[in-house]
Amino acid sequence: MPEAAAFDAARAQEIIDAHLGLEGPAMPILHAIQDEFGYVPEAVVPQIAQALNISRAEMHGVVTFYHDFRRHPAGRHVLKLCRAESCQSMGSEKLAKDFLERHKLDWHHTSPDGSLTVEAVYCLGLCAHSPSALYDGEPVGLVDGEKLDAIVAEAKAQ
């Protein structure tokens, strides 16, 4: 995963301006901001609101509606574990519970060393290979404890 840049209001403005030609630019802007900084900083919300000529409250509403937009930086690596029905049919809930306990992790938390954030996701479209996961955007099928332990080790090492 590429290193996220530190927040920079001028850079944020460039990103916002680059999208203003689009119809309904709010979502593309928020994605681009999160791609650049790793999260959607509080300071950028009024900046976007002003550019789109909507209130800060409305923009706040948009940011907080969507599960994907983070309000704080994530760890260096992000593991998304699927918790939807297909993965449940292959024992994903027990797998995840054991994994989180084993590594003292929790849903939507980052490990104390900042190496790994674990998030829940509801379906990755890999349902013929349940349980499934997404590690830094790369799909992992037929997930088991061994594969998860290897991911934790890799995250720590990098």
Next chain:
Amino acid sequence: MTKVFVPLDMAAKALGADKVAAAIAKEASARGFDIEIVRNGSRGLLWLEPLVEVETANGRVGFGNVKASDVASLFDANFLAGGQHKLGVGKVEDHPYWKRQNRITFKRCGITDPLSLSDYEAHGGGLGLAKAFAMSPAECVAEVTKSGLRGRGGAGFPTGIKWKTVADTPADRRYVVVNADEGDSGTFADRMIMEGDPFALIEGMTIAGYAVNASKGYVYLRSEYPQTAQVFGKAIEILRAAGWLGPKVRGSDFSFDVELRIGAGAYVCGEETSLLESLEGKRGIVRAKPPFPAIAGLFDRPTVVNNVLSIATIPMIFEYGAQHYADCGVGRSRGTMPLQIAGNVRYGGLCEVNFGLTLGEIVNDIGGGAKSGRPVRAVQCGGPLGAYVPVKDFDMVFDYEAFAKRDALIGHGGLVVFDDTVDMLQMARFGMEFCAIESCGKCTPCRIGSTRGVETIDKIRNGENVEANIALLSDLCETMKWGSLCALGGFAPYPVLSALRHYPEDFRKYSLPAAAE
């Protein structure tokens, strides 16, 4: 030069297809073989992924479940000439899973290089659009109506009627919006076609645009599919560069362009009005209908909102003629359905067949029963809002009406299989919990009802007034069903009620210890 196919499909990648492709390239160059590696889509025989194929004089020969560590031994067995190897599955097109299919929507998926326009044209790509351009827009709409195509997103609304409404509504501009927010667990057909045959979706959108006089199309893709976004983004660029998109599409007077937009993890944005709100840059809150999007959709303009599969099928409907498509299927369910068989199942994958198979044929004959080897206990059809169907109902015929008659839904064609270890109370609880997490919050039955549903199921599990709470839960489900604004709250009760009806023992066992005291 020998062609070797290694899928780029996300499911193949999830099992190491990239490493396999790299290993094959390395080994070939070390051994002095001249090969071309094609990154095709997936054939849908997903339990065999990564499925490597070699083009031989006798057709394409497959090798299943290939790992990078198997590559050297494949070369030792002379796999480039179709040599014998323990991973060999023979000619892929002779495989029973492949042979029983009627591939229309997925006819190129897994066969061609998804990003090669010449490959696309060599397999019929562009013929549908050419036929559409030879007709008037109104004739195009009539052709779609005649095909009997119904919305593949789940609602099953006749596509032609929707298009006609959009075309007939006066407006300064219209839109085509493709719903690629494939959030249902157990479904992956949209993902597969967008990775395996993206040009077909864009060609279908172009035909839709021509038919309803729209010049702009959006694809709203869920963020959980980052790899799909990459492939599809490239496909748009390729078609723009080739003059298939932009002003004067393929030399005609019609202009059309497509833009890919990415969602942000909200399941409810698969609901069409919520999706439109999100495209406009707002919270994904459901709109009250009417007005329907066909009359007032994106930015209040008449908008065709169709699922990926509906639109990706359009080019083939024109290529083969509407009648050919309408001749497949049963009753009012015409054409084919790409079934997605998933969960605890031996042969998980995508199987495109005519409507009309029974559920038992799908789960047992095609799917091969539970992967765990245990008896199948339930199948959830149609995602998190779909009913759990017990084995005794496996005679149910796969078509919209037959399912609706038994309070089940086809949805997007996904089937999730569970073996006999499943706790149906837990699955019912999850149904409510998921609805609570994903509710947009606009209407009370969905927003509050789902949370109360979780609490009531917890009370049942704790043995508190079990009978009274089961009655309360059923009542709550009825309220949600009839009182919710959209399908999220309206269908979330289906898995819960079906679990209650077909698996009462999983709910009532908690009242036994209390009764014994």
